[in-house]
Amino acid sequence: RQMAAEAVRRHGATLLALPPFDAAAIAALIDSRQRAGALPLELNQEQLAGRLLAETEGLPLFVTEYLDLLATGALDPDAPDWPAPQGVRHFLHTRLAALSETAQQIVSAAAVIGRSFDLETVIAASGRSEEEGVGALEELLARRLILEQNGNGFDFAHAQLRSLVYAETSQVRRRLLHRRVADALAVNARRSGAESASTAAALANHYQLGGATDKAAHWAAVAGEQARQVYANREAIAHFNLALALGAVAFGDAIPYVIHVHLG
Secondary structure, eight states: OHHHHHHHHTTOOOOOOOOOOOHHHHHHHHHHHHHTTSSOTTSOHHHHHHHHHHHHTTOHHHHHHHHHHHHHTOSOTTOSSOOOOHHHHHHHHHHHHTSOHHHHHHHHHHHHHOSEEEHHHHHHHHTOOHHHHHHHHHHHHHTTSEEEOSTTEEEESOHHHHHHHHHTSOHHHHHHHHHHHHHHHHHHHHHHTOOOHHHHHHHHHHHHHTTOHHHHHHHHHHHHHHHHHTTOHHHHHHHHHHHHHTTOOOSTTOOHHHHHHHHO
């Protein structure tokens, strides 16, 4: 960046910013590679362009890395999950390696929460003070690893970034962070009085991934009951079945036989 800025100042360079590709631009890129013989002709341009847009969000570097993998046959276009290309992983590792220890802890906690997260939950899950957490978030914002949304919400700059951070967080730390996230969400739900089915389902998921199966079963049953009350029957069935699989004992009066009655 310093070399580029100096070159521009001396009128010795022109910087070109590549905006994200849309589906049409990706389709044109696929077509040009097929015409050049770099991609198999049997690949459906429209379907592949849509998949690439979903996986890469249009970032040019990511698009070309995936196209290179497809050209060499190292990537199955019909695979349900596409691994991040090595070039993308190296790029993201480089961005993450420069972070301070506090910022790394904050970004790990954020990755456990999900693609989007809020200030209070990520600070509570990280175990850092509010001042440390805000400083770390400002560092992440300055490096454009996360983006600030309306209000106090944040979002990872790219889904691949969140996936990489989550995958490289140790399993034991992930379990701890999932429990902390669930505890923070439970406190927020009680404080706001908004224990919706989606909130209860999120609590069940985090407690399950955190190894707290008793709490996970409880909240899965709560999610099932709340979904049942608004006639979201398919969701209710899924939540109740999860509660039984996790060994639900009781939540209010909904002991297992009551859950079976609801399922019936």
